[in-house]
Amino acid sequence: MLTATPTDRVWRALADPTRRSLLDVLARRPHTTAELVERFPDLCRTGVMKHLDVLEEAGLLMVRREGRVRWNRMNAMPIQRIYDRWVSKHVRGMASAASRFKEHVESSHKPKTRRKGRDR
Amino acid sequence: MLTATPTDRVWRALADPTRRSLLDVLARRPHTTAELVERFPDLCRTGVMKHLDVLEEAGLLMVRREGRVRWNRMNAMPIQRIYDRWVSKHVRGMASAASRFKEHVESSHKPKTRRKGRDR
DNA sequence: GCAACATGTCACTATCTGGTGACATGTTGA
DNA sequence: TCAACATGTCACCAGATAGTGACATGTTGC
Numbered sequence: 001m002l003t004a005t006p007t008d009r010v011w012r013a014l015a016d017p018t019r020r021s022l023l024d025v026l027a028r029r030p031h032t033t034a035e036l037v038e039r040f041p042d043l044c045r046t047g048v049m050k051h052l053d054v055l056e057e058a059g060l061l062m063v064r065r066e067g068r069v070r071w072n073r074m075n076a077m078p079i080q081r082i083y084d085r086w087v088s089k090h091v092r093g094m095a096s097a098a099s100r101f102k103e104h105v106e107s108s109h110k111p112k113t114r115r116k117g118r119d120r
Numbered sequence: 121m122l123t124a125t126p127t128d129r130v131w132r133a134l135a136d137p138t139r140r141s142l143l144d145v146l147a148r149r150p151h152t153t154a155e156l157v158e159r160f161p162d163l164c165r166t167g168v169m170k171h172l173d174v175l176e177e178a179g180l181l182m183v184r185r186e187g188r189v190r191w192n193r194m195n196a197m198p199i200q201r202i203y204d205r206w207v208s209k210h211v212r213g214m215a216s217a218a219s220r221f222k223e224h225v226e227s228s229h230k231p232k233t234r235r236k237g238r239d240r
Numbered sequence: 241g242c243a244a245c246a247t248g249t250c251a252c253t254a255t256c257t258g259g260t261g262a263c264a265t266g267t268t269g270a
Numbered sequence: 271t272c273a274a275c276a277t278g279t280c281a282c283c284a285g286a287t288a289g290t291g292a293c294a295t296g297t298t299g300c
Contacts (some may be wrong), residue, residue, distance in 0.1 A: 008137050015135035016258085017128055020206065027210060034276060047259055049278080054257095066268040068276050079210045086140065087207060090147060090199045136288085143267060167289055169248080174287095188246050188297040 006059065007085065010078040013058035018043070019051050023060060026074035033070050127205065130198040133178035138163070139171050143180065146194035153190050217220065 004012070013019055018040070025031060027038060033052065037045045052072060055061035059078045064071045124132070133139055138160070143160060144186035145151060153172065157165045171193060182193045 005137075011135050011137075011140075015131045017125075017131075018258090020131075023210070032276080042257095044260060045277085046261080047280090050258070060240045065277090070277065079207060082209050083203070083207055085204055087199060089144070090196045091203050127270080163288095164290060165247085166249090166291080167280090170288070185247090190247065 006078075007082060008062065009058040010082050013060055014079075014082075016051070019045075020054055021076055022033050022048075022051055022055065026061070026072060027076070030071050030073040033072060036072065126198075127202060129178040130180065131200050133174050134181055134199075134202075136174075138170070139175055142168075142171055142175065143194055146181070146192060147196070150191045150193040153192060154194065 022036065023038070025036065030040075033045075033049065036052070037043070037048050040048055043051075052061060052063075056063060058074065060075055062073045062075050142156065142160070145156065153158075153165075153169065156167050157163070158173070160168055163171075172181060172183075176183060179194055179198045182195050184191045184193065
């Protein structure tokens with residue numbers, strides 16, 4: 001992927017379940033790399049670091065070095081961005097499609113005992 | 121990825137910009153495969169079909185065959201699902217005020233230096 | 241029937257991805 | 271000082287991914 005846009009890097013970063021898991025952990029509080037490695041026993045340290053690199057490239061992770069430790073902190077802004085720019089319109093679209101469908105069903109069914117209004 | 125969960129298939133399907141683009145087109149109305157191929161001149165037909173396969177596997181695409189044509193219709197439900205199950209919690213509790221303020225400023229400001237390309 | 245058409249499927253390729261181990265470097269504290 | 275520690279970096283590997291062209295199959299309309 002030679003020409004990845006910032007948005008694209010976010011989507012790709014989120015595509016991996018391990019990375020989403022890492023973000024779940026980091027959402028609670030910042031962790032050092034060693035702490036994260038300890039929390040993901042299925043991966044070797046190098047593997048964890050690679051995931052962290054991807055997250056950092058996507059802007060989802062902020063790194064601060066402090067002596068010999070490295071603090072990894074989550075940044076949720078890019079998630080907000082993909083929501084605002086893409087997810088939201090398809091979620092809203094669905095809501096309206098669903099309500100159209102509901103209306104369609106209700107109007108074609110013509111329940112005799114029930115008025116068309118929202119009586120629920 | 122031998123053990124991909126349904127949710128994971130959705131994330132992976134959305135990771136590719138071409139597929140998100142396909143969904144944008146399909147969100148307006150269903151298209152036949154030939155129509156889609158025509159709309160994506162950079163890809164050969166086989167390439168388009170592969171993307172459609174991935175989308176279908178993820179449940180984002182519903183296919184109906186009608187004679188010799190195949191109608192591809194979008195299903196946004198899986199997007200709603202990943203929003204409900206993951207995106208929402210990371211978007212909520214983010215400085216929503218801050219990002220909305222930023223958006224507000226940007227949209228009312230009309231930046232003089234045009235941003236590089238709409239990056240979907 | 242049959243030609244044009246839309247789709248399905250297969251084999252193949254280059255590159256990306258997620259993972260590993262080995263080794264190097266900088267930091268801490270006794 | 272120096273050993274333990276946390277991180278950085280490199281080379282390497284297997285499998286997934288995104289793309290292609292060639293060919294097969296089913297449909298349509300004249």
